[in-house]
Amino acid sequence: MKHLFTAALVSSFALAAPVAPTAAQAEEINVLMFGMPYTVGLAKLADDFEAETGIKANIDVVGQDVFESRITLSFTGGTGDIDVVHTPVIQVQRWIQAGWLQPMTDLVSEETTSDILAGPLGAYDVNGDQWALPFFAGVGLMSYREDLLEAAGAEVPQTWAEMLDVAAKITTDDQAAIALRAVPGQGFNMFIFPMVMRAYGGTFFADYEGGDLTPAINSPENLEALNVYVKLINDYGPAGAGNFNFAEVKAAAENGQVAFTVEGTGIISQLVDPAKSQFADVTGIALPPGGPAGRSPAIGVHGMGIPASAPNPEASARFIEWAVSSETVAKIAMSESFPDFTTASVAQNPEVIAKYAAIHPDFLTMRVAALDLAIGHYRPLIPEWPALGQAIGESVNAAINGLMTPEEALEQADADMRDILGL
Amino acid sequence: MTSHATPRRGATYELQRGYRLMMVPAILAVGIFAIVPLAGMFGLAFSDYHLIRGTNWDFGFQNFAKMLSDKRLMNSIYVMAALSFFGVALQVLIGSAVAVGLQKITGKWRVGRILFLLPYAVPHVAVALIWLSLFTPTLSPINAFFDLFGITVPAFLTSQWGAITAIVIADTWTNFPFAMLIIMAALQGISPDLEEAAAIDGATRVKTFIYITLPLLAPALLMVTLFRFIDSLKHFPMIFVMTKGGPGRSTQATNFYAYVQTFQNSNVAYGAAIAVMLFLMAALISYYVAKLNQRVTT
Amino acid sequence: MIDNSPEFRVKRGIGLTLMLVLLAFAAVPTLWVLILSFRAPMAIFQPIWESPLALTLDNFFKITRSNFPSALMNSFITAGLSTAFAMIVGVPAGFALAKARLSGKFVASWVLLLLRMAPPVGFVIPLFLLYVNAGLIDTYMGLVFAYMTLTLPLVTWSMWNSFAQVPDELIEAAIMDDANLMQAFLLIALPAARPGAVAAAILAFLVAWNDFFYALIITRSGTATAPVAVMNFISYDSVDWASIAVASIALTLPILPLMAIANRYIVQSLSGAVKG
Incomplete structure (x- = not known):
């Protein structure tokens, strides 16, 4: 029994050490998303982001129910353990009201926002501020x-x-x-x-x-x-x-x-x-x-926002800009089943057009027609x-x-x- | 109870102090990680903490007053009572039947009892999904099988009592092995001599079971019933995965309703107040379990 | 007693039929999970007799590439450690409760029971805030401590019952012979209550192994346990049935040998506890 006790005590310290507080460092950000083709594809590209910016992104893709519970807790606790959060448009007003998000109006460049479809982008424009950038419609x-x-x-x-x-x-x-x-x-x-x-x-x-x-x-x-x-x-x-x-x-x-x-x-x-x-x-x-x-x-729009408690909003914004960039989105559109992008220039990408036209010739045109009506x-x-x-x-x-x-x-x-x- | 030996006075004191020391780590561990959140729950229940309406930290009985006139809460208690009653009754019945049956099975067939234990080890989320597919007529192999003979199995999940039945079945499937284990244990504790003596005295099997076996099983049956009953107050994954509280609100048990209030309606304080009510119910029942256990162990 | 009367045969027939029906109830969903786990994606909801050969091992390979195996490992670590700690702390406590002269014993047993019965919805937020302030979010130790709130009352409660079966005279005799309390506990009482201890450990392990709720609150990607990882197979617009089936099997298999070994002990110890 004594040996067991000592062994357990030692191992408990050993286990506590490597997983001690996960608060984001300056060069590391935590991204919480729920599972859909885009987010699955994004998680696979985390290394690209690090190569480009030197910031390490831990992209955590979870089930929707797991997601809901986690953000409610993290945000009410103001823990700052999430730097970028999956932000469905139907939740954004509730989150703003609860004080869970911070605006990114001054953090994202005109160059980025001008390439995003106006409708989905506008859905995140509340009280004159931009609260998230969409990646999915x-x-x-x-x-x-x-x-x-x-x-x-x-x-x-x-x-x-x-x-x-x-x-x-x-x-x-x-x-x-x-x-x-x-x-x-x-x-x-x-x-x-x-x-x-x-x-x-x-x-x-x-x-x-x-x-x-x-x-x-x-x-x-x-x-x-x-x-x-x-x-x-x-x-x-x-x-x-x-x-x-x-x-x-x-x-x-x-x-x-x-x-x-x-x-x-x-x-x-x-x-x-x-x-x-x-x-x-x-x-x-x-x-x-x-x-x-x-x-x-x-219509269902999904985007990425910056939690109010995120300690390093600059890094968060860099990540979001990269994630909705033409290059990143095109890569995901090619690797996953993801025709629902909101980055306008991707729709001109010949490879992307060819891929989805091959699945069904009417698919892309119908999608655009529906988006216009929505x-x-x-x-x-x-x-x-x-x-x-x-x-x-x-x-x-x-x-x-x-x-x-x-x-x-x-x-x-x-x-x-x-x-x-x-x- | 046997009398304690009383060596020297000092030694007795030492001994009792030793016993108390052995309890300290347990009290500390439970104290920090269980009592603090519970205290928090009670605090929230008397507060006005709401995620979007804003919070003034006014403390009072407002949430409990609201509960009195909340029809959805009444409905949820009714649903919970139905789920608990039928679920626990079935689990105890099936658990006892299997336990009695397995007692008669000897030799290498004993390995077969593992088949009855399997459901106990499946995680609840998976249990719920498995039964959701079994109760969805277009997906279910059971429906497909009976279709071969031209028999149409009705859809369960689209009526209140059907959905309650479905949840009860899924819950029974994963939890009857618990009842089975405890009743098997109790059966082994009953000396076969007693039953044989009764048989020699000319009692029929049924009479032997009713007058000899059942009274001896009673404490175990009561214990299982109460344990399962208290657990059933926490009904959640089955409802969440299988019906989302539907049809309508007809399977929103109280625990699920507390979740809706907390996470969907942002009314954390009211959700906590409902949880406090559930906690008090659990306290009442566990009081009787503790009483019962006290009688059994002494 | 050998009974061959027709009446007995009929009764035996009824009993056997009932057992078979109950076996079907227990086994059909299990079989269904097995089938799902081997089904090719296109055939997943076709009756097995319509396309008996549409089977594949891909579902198993696929899941090894997900984060599920590491989640399974996390489950082992946290359930194992919390069981070990609960035993180290709870077995002595159970012993003391069974043998000490105390006035508050009834209250103690009530509290022990109540602790594993509190409805989680109410205390999620306070619990979470406590963990944030203690820096325990997404740590193994955080989850182990949380599980101890479930496993420790269980171990203490059932060991209390087990030690109550050990005659006081045994302990007293040892103490008369100049053994100290620790020696009496370790050398006399514990061996006598061994079946109870094994049973308590296994039940505690199962409780922690099956937990979804605490893991949901306390873990993040680093330490998520298998029941939480199962939820990740339900995504925004699809349910990965095959992976869920494989995951259920992976979650159940490790429990089986445990149950087989422990079955005897559980029955033995419980039969003491509930004998009446």
């Missing part, structure tokens, strides 16, 4: 099975109303028509459902752009949209569709269980890639359906959004699964919104 697209459409004698639906008709034609006992995200969450069903909402002219607030943030979730337009969403999932979706998330949607499309999906570019690009999906050669890409109020593809505040850019999106998503899911009628669900969502906003 994923948009909503629709994938459809050409063979199944042809067999049913149907055209590619342009509106959600047409989608209901086509879906009715395709659906049989053995074949479902469409898979859509249904599980509650602002990044799950609330990434997809607003496409239907906005197509019917529904909004979250009375007048978002005019500054009137009175909830308008229980409007007749939203009710119509919710009825469509519920009907599509329940009547024309596969068994169990009421609990689908992106993983189940993707699997349903890959296994040929559905004819349509409306999803982010990240998933659509995998469905049309012959290396990844067995139905790729008969899968087409189109814009997501629209409605009386037009077409509003989903509105920046697809999901409202306000600090309370994560809480609001969670609450509304729960109601939408309750309507899908018959726990409430769509009317009741929207009334509930309205009450929750008022509660969260303190109205």
Whole structure:
């Protein structure tokens, strides 16, 4: 026992030594990102950054849930152990409000920002300051099975109303028509459902752009949209569709269980890639359906920001500039499945164009068309959004699964919104 | 309890001091790393700490007052009660059945008991993902198998009771081996003579089990039930991975709801207050476990 | 007793069927994980009887190139050390609690139980701040200390029960013979409670091995444990099912021999503790 004790004591000191405080040194920065093709590709290029600047970058790529918990803790603790942080646009207002980010307006050069798409860049411009630089803009697209459409004698639906008709034609006992995200969450069903909402002219607030943030979730337009969403999932979706998330949607499309999906570019690009999906050669890409109020593809923007507690913002900014530079982004676009870049000049890179045209000829054009149509505040850019999106998503899911009628669900969502906003 | 030997007075004092010294390291270790965060939790619960609304550090009972009129909290307690009750009941039932069954298996087949232990070693996140795929009709091999015979297995995760059932099953799968282990242990502690004596006296097997075995198993069964029950108050990964609290809010158990309040709604103080409530419930139950154990060990 | 009556056979048949059903319940998901781990990406959700040959070893090679193996190593180190420390500190404490004349014993057992039952959501933030100030974030020792809040109450509690089975007379006799308390503990009591000690160590190891929550809070890339690394296979727009299956197997396999060896001891020691 005594020997064991001594051994344990000695080894404990030995272990404590090499992993003592990880606070960033001047020539070392810690980057925390969550897993997506760009971040995976970026992590592999860390040595390039060191070679170029002499700053060592520890790029940590984690799962999204792990990420959420870590940043909440690190930021509330003000630990300064993160120098560059993955900053989704839907979180940026909340983080600014909580005092978790520092502006980078004076830290990044005009040369860098001028090469970034104006829309995604502008989404991070809050109160006249730049809070992050985007690297990713994923948009909503629709994938459809050409063979199944042809067999049913149907055209590619342009509106959600047409989608209901086509879906009715395709659906049989053995074949479902469409898979859509249904599980509650602002990044799950609330990434997809607003496409239907906005197509019917529904909004979250009375007048978002005019500054009137009175909830308008229980409007007749939203009710119509919710009825469509519920009907599509329940009547024309596969068994169990009421609990689908992106993983189940993707699997349903890959296994040929559905004819349509409306999803982010990240998933659509995998469905049309012959290396990844067995139905790729008969899968087409189109814009997501629209409605009386037009077409509003989903958009999700991701960027990189500098935490308020980061001790060396200069080094952080150098890293971000390098990470969104034309050269770095092009390398990642080539090595990973990453067509969602926001660095404009990369779109002119012939190698990149050739690569994605080879996967599917329509992919890049459809993506650009969807980006043009997408509105920046697809999901409202306000600090309370994560809480609001969670609450509304729960109601939408309750309507899908018959726990409430769509009317009741929207009334509930309205009450929750008022509660969260303190109205 | 046997009486303590009392050699010389001084020696007894020395001895008792020795015992106390042996406890000091444990008290220190637990004190620093467990008591401090717990104290912090209680502090937060009485505060107004909110990540985006701003914090004035007003201390009071406001969070607990809010809990009284919070319908979602009531709903979450109801969900938690359902998950705990059915989960624990199934775990104890299946655990006992397997333990009794394995007792009859001897020889080289004993190795087979490892198959029943396997689920206990799978991490909860993986357990949840595995069962999520098994409960998703389009992915599940179970559905595909029954489809071969034209039988359609219903979707579980799209109705409240279906989703609760699914979570209960996943939770039971990974935790019944714990109940099994403890009940196996208790069974071994029961002398076979007793059962044989009863059989000789003409009691049927069922009667022997009910009147002889079961009363002897009772402390173990109660212990397992209470242990599992307290653990079930912490339900989280299954819900988080399998349903995200859905359909609607129908599987948001209290612990999950506290997480939503803390991390999604930024209301750290309110989340802590809910956690305090859970802690007090755990305290109440562990009081009875401790009482029970006291009776058993003395 | 040999019983060959038809009635008995029917009952035995029912019992056997029930056991087989329960075995299926335990084994089907296990089998499913095994299948997933060998499935080629394109066939991952096809029924195995439709494409029985779409199998590959790539999933295993792929995971060796990720950070999962180092996370597995971290799990071993932290679970092992926290078990060792919990034994060093907790076994004497359990002994003392079982044998000392104390008035607060009931409260002590209550506190020990309560400690492993507090809901984590509430104290994440205070715990994290404590660790930041102590410089323990992303260190092995930080995680080991955190695990001790789980393993130490468990070890102390179960050793208390084990030592309670050791007759007081044994200890007293040793002390009468001029042994000091330490000698009585190490040479007399501990060997008598050996099965209990093995069982306690294994259960403590399992608790630390399975932990997700503390590792999530305390570790960063340097010391992340395997259960946290498993979460990293769920990314923004994909779930890497095959890697998750392989990881589950990798997390389960090391436990198996441990369980096989310890099974006997666990049963032996628990049977003492819960005999009634």
